[in-house]
Amino acid sequence: MAGLAAKFGSGAMTNSVAEIETAKALLVIGSNTTENHPIIALRMKEAVRKGAKLIVADPRKIPLTKFATLWLRHKPGTDSVLLNAMMNVILAEGLEDKNFINERTEGFAEFADSLKEFTPEMAEPITGVPAEDIRKAARIYAEAENAGIYYAMGITQHVMGTNNVHAVGNLAMLTGNLGKPGAGVNPLRGQNNVQGACDMGSLPNVYPGYQKVDSPEVQKKFEAAWGKPLSSKIGLPASLMTEAMIEGKLKGMYIFGENPALSDPNTHHAVKGFESLEFLVVQDIFNTETTDLADVVLPSASFAEKTGTFTCSERRIQKVRPAIASPGEAREDLAVISEIYQRLNGEAVTVPDPEAVFAEVASLWPGISGVSYERLEEESLQWPCPSADHPGTPYLFKEMFPREGGKAQFTVVPRVISSELPDTEYPYLLTTGRELFHYHTGTMTRRSTGLDAVAPTAFIEINPADALKLGIADGDQVNVSSRRGTIKLPTRVSEIVPPEVVFIPFHYKEASANKLTSDALDPICKIMEAKVCAVRIEK
Amino acid sequence: MITLTIDNKTVEVVKGSTVLEAAKKLKIDIPTLCYDSRMKPHGACRLCIVEIEGMRRPVTSCTTPAEQGMAVTTTSAHLERLRKTTVELLLSDHPNDCMVCIRAGSCTLQELAYKYGIRENRFGGAMRDHNRVDENPFIMREQNKCVLCGLCVRVCEEVQGVSAIGYAGRGFEAKICSPFEHDLNCEFCGQCVSVCPTGALSAKMWAGHPRHEGVELTETTCTYCGCGCNITLHSLGNEITRVSSRTDNHNRGWLCVKGRFGYEFINSEDRLTTPLIRREKGGALEPASWEEAISLVVDKFSAIKEKHGADALGGLASARCTNEENYMFQKLFRSAIGTNNVDHCARY
Amino acid sequence: MEKQMEEVLESIYQKSVAHGDNIITVLQNMQNELGYIQEEAVYWYSKRANIPASQFYGVATFYSQFHLNPRGKNIITVCSGTVCHVKGAQRIVSKLKEELKLKDKEQTTKDMNFTLENVNCVGACSIAPVVIVNEKVFGKQSPDKMVKNIKPYKE
């Protein structure tokens, strides 16, 4: 979320899910919302029923296109060009919000200049979207009284992910769709507590509440709070750790509640990394591809067995309460982590109290200093919530942006090309994602009889035209190979994917899409390009 | 705003409100079977009928717009007689097998039968025979228990936008089914199950588990995607027996197939129940005590820090786990170990 | 499904877009073209027009005009209006069922030659009881007369 943070000073959904119903226009790009955020999608459908115009930009004919006023089927990896072209139209037709631009943004002149080349006609061959549709989309979005943008990994998991996020932000700024209900820039978080993990400082560059590790006064503040000297050196992002392991710079790793050996793009490489470690600790509720590589595996409690809080996409902090006891000797992650912490610190081991831990966070991050377990018993709160009597914040940036000068920053977004595009050797463009009936690496959903019954196997979606070309019938087993690996799985011949593009869900370990995907990195936020790579298909 | 009186009590409501909404505002209870504030009114069950001054006959309060100066009566001998007959008619075409019905105790029809004290039925006669078994993995459909309230049809169309089911046929034989009466093949969100007032729709995985006796309810937050839905875990001892969601929360009681039906992993046989240690490289993971496991971790981390410096250690936190755990984890790395090599998989 | 049917449905679709036809009209056209409401046709159309198949099925099963099964070569329609009723329409129906060997709910003969149906008053009460075979109207009928009258259709 580095992109948004840079522009607005904060990286999270600017608005609330409930507000979606009030939007007059919606732009959903790089998000298969009905399958990945089903309940947020309900609000989108509600908005459409209430008369909102819905623009869906997605290479795949995702279910939401059924409800769309306009569906832009752009080629994978061309999001920012599409968005730039929309903005080109907005300026050309004078649809921008001049007041907002003057009063609440900076860097417009240079930015506007950069858009000149991105005419719809220039974008058409690149994106595959007819120029006229780009114009339509621009008008629908810009003319709406309030319009929200909703996106997910389809925007970020690219080498130009940060650019895409900037482009999205630019579009909202250009039309003044920030700081009011039913508008904004809204990244939909893929996992239950992605927002929380970021908020809590599980990032190499910031402490809890996005306080920078390389800022001396922040460092002082936390040294005081934790009573230990702290490093001001920005740490390694996950995506660089693999390389560091292989190079032997990283010797020991502690992983909990994740399964990177299956979810990382180019898993061969990732596995190689873990294998070259001197010591690997993995903490999880099941054996996974990652625990298989561990030296120590620690059994932990599921969400139904622990006390704590989750923070969902819309910055809403909510209680998690235990319903049952953990099986066997499994323990709450908090207890385990805290014991290791205390013993490394040479302190006496005590049983941690989640409420006390949360209070400690609240004391260190002004953004939630008004939030307490006491309040969370009664309600759920959206940060910022600076004081005990503060009702929480449904949408951000009403008055100002939390940056020096309080203004939002326009960013020039040049055209970047995906690191690996189809060629004669690997003629198909593979994009990956989730399906409704499974979640992430399937460790949970594939253990649910019903879900496993409706979605038992991996598959590769391929357009009828291509199937015909390759002489493949629906259900045929095929070998799919990229420069990084090969997997075997059945085909699903479907018009959901356009010609020359194929799709594989990454839930299935027996045919792991991430054996194929590329780990090329976005230069700024170091995200891996999971959404675009080139593959070959053989019968 | 509009002012009207209901049972001689005055109430003010916004224009466009229905008489039923006005009555709810006064906490006046009017029986309903086909009403749900989250969907369009239907006016089919005829239980919410009220008398309104100046209107020839009773009208359904769920469909009648409140108007300035209306005088409404929600109960009278006549209304109660009509309501009783309606319930009695419904029961005359209902299996009445509450003893073994999964909805017993949370069934609106059962409550109404009790309220109107219907023991024997004046209208015994032919009953529908919609006994088709639906083989889908999630949703149990017992159409003989269907009262045609239409809530499932409306939720599937108005809320889920799928319209996987609809009405078919007409008159006494009218029923609700998927096109050409095939097995359900939908998103299996289970919204329909959550709104069904009788045992016509339930979850197959509920079967056999206690309905209420000994079941504890726990309010918590869903563990799947970033929507953050509020859910209620039903548990008996250490087993999760059902997931539901209250209608007054921010997700309005709506859940997806994973949130509603994807809870079996919690009680899975595969759960890790004891620490495991790989005692020599290439060897197998073997059970160990917590003491042994944690000591090993602490020693190893200390040793590596000793030998290669704090930055030779790194941690991956979890977007699946709680804020408290994530906080503690990064604190562990930053202060106890002394490196900022901590990240999580948010980006994937 | 065969090309031919797809073309038929496509033309119905184009027409419906042009005229703003509703589902009922679409189904009426479908039935006229295909003889009865065929499942695969409904699914094809539902996908084409982005209208849930459940709506088509709901409408098709609501109106008595629509048929989900193939019908006989000759359609015998017995008027079930009041006058026809008091003048013995029901006895004509039972006689014809006997004649055509139709069991209780059966409407169409095994050889697909006849379909026997009731229709609400056709408003020819003055010549009740009335039976219509295909287009031809038979007035002032009796069970025996009708048995004779359908003879010619038996070849």
Added chain:
Amino acid sequence: MNREITVNVCMGTGGIAAGGEQVMKALKQEFEAAGIKNAKIMENCKLHKVGCRGFCARDVLVDVTIDGETSTYQYIEEKMVKRLVQDHVVGGKPITEWLVGDDYHTFHEKQTKIVLHDLGKIDPESIDEYLGVDGYKAAQKVVAEMTPEEVIKTIKDSGLRGRGGGGFPAGVKWAFCAANESDQRYIICNADEGDPGAFMDRSVIEGNPHAVIEGMIIGAYAIGSSLGYVYIRAEYPLAVDRLHTALNAARERGYLGEKLFGTDFNFDIKVKLGAGAFVCGEETALIASIEGERGMPRAKPPFPANKGLWGKPTIINNVETFANVPPIINKGADWFASIGSEKSKGTKVIALTGKIRNTGLIEIPMGMTLKEIIYDIGGGIEGDKLFKAVQTGGPSGGCIPQQYIDLPVHYEGLQSVGSMMGSGGMVVLDETDCMVAIAKFFLTFTQEESCGKCVPCRIGTKRLLEILTRITEGEGRKGDIELLQQLAEDVRDSSLCGLGMSAPNPVISTIKYFRHEYEAHINQKKCPSKTCNKLLTFFIREHQCVGCGMCIRACAVNAITGEKKQPHHIDQDKCIKCGSCFDACKFNAVLKE
């Protein structure tokens, strides 16, 4: 000699059913055969297709007019045409024994015709003939010279009430609709005539479609609508054809479409075919049906006049109502108000059917008594049976017994005895009709036609039918009558739409006036009218049986035995009381008791 010859053949559904088309064909052939084609006299000889003139019982009716001299023939068949043309047209000698009798003329003289005025006179497929009888004059006047307010006032003043059943004042309804702010309003003609025993609307559209169209144009102008619909039963193919023909003709003449009569007023009419659901006669269900949905009624309020088709203000009137509008405009509200009774103005078209001599379509001034209708116009009961009751209002109506024979027929009159006008079906019943069976018949109908949306109608009508059935089959129980009454009232009072509200009427009214028949069925297990076969025994009177064997052949279960020429015998154990033998016997030898 240059004779003007006109031959009119009745080609309503009744006429066609009776062989009108064959007669037409034969006539054309015979004219040619008679060599009249080359002769000059054929110049202005026309073969008219005329709509129903009402007297369907005598179909095929043929008028032969020579130099203004009209002779009307009845019961004409194909094979009679040759002689008709030879003797009358060529020979100039009318065939007296085929001519209609005086009753044919009284049948017409007793009536007051507004809606039916031109039926049987003009060719419904020719707009010019309609124009010839002042057609579209009213529409022209309204659109060109009157304000909508004036139109509504005229209709209000005329006292015209909806002819579809409710009898709600048309002008008031129009005013409600016009009062709503809206970018569009719709006007709908309800031609979904579903009542068994009613064919008024069908005949009017078949016989004079332009009158209905003109009425709709006037209504549309009054409420400010640019689009109207005619919702008509697909079971009326002839009416549908003639309606389309008329609409096209009207468009060609600029009476429909853009800038009507050279003004800025635009209006056109679409035809929607009903797909076979009686409930779609109910206005909200009809609206749902036009929207392409299942014809399931919607709760009122809000009423269609405020929130109707696609949520817009909508007027729904039936065929007869619209057909009354042009005459009112032409002749004035006072003229119309001068006809009929105090509260019910004008006339009512009635389909007079059942056990009566002159069945057919009639139009009477509101307030005429049942007696006049049944005996003077209807010519009394068929055969030498006794009058028992008259059923009015179709499935929503009730049965009116002998003692009310002097009841004036208008909305209030019929309501006062627990029946209703409905769309105007009037079925005369005689002593052989069992009133429990009649109630059962109507409940069978309404129960099959119930849409199934609301509980009282869906299950209630089913239960009513079940109780009636067991009574007619001799399984009636003590208390069944009271149970019927209670349930009937509850269904009436709590159902969602008009169908459910009125479905119990036949039960309520038959119990009210013929309770003794119910009691006979339940207590004595007897059907006084000898209709309910299950309660009868069939046997053969030996002295009257000639042993022809007809009954043996008729019997489906071989319950009848007997030698040829010998008296036959029915084995009561085998007999299923189907009554086939009774129908088959030509010598009244089969007796039921």
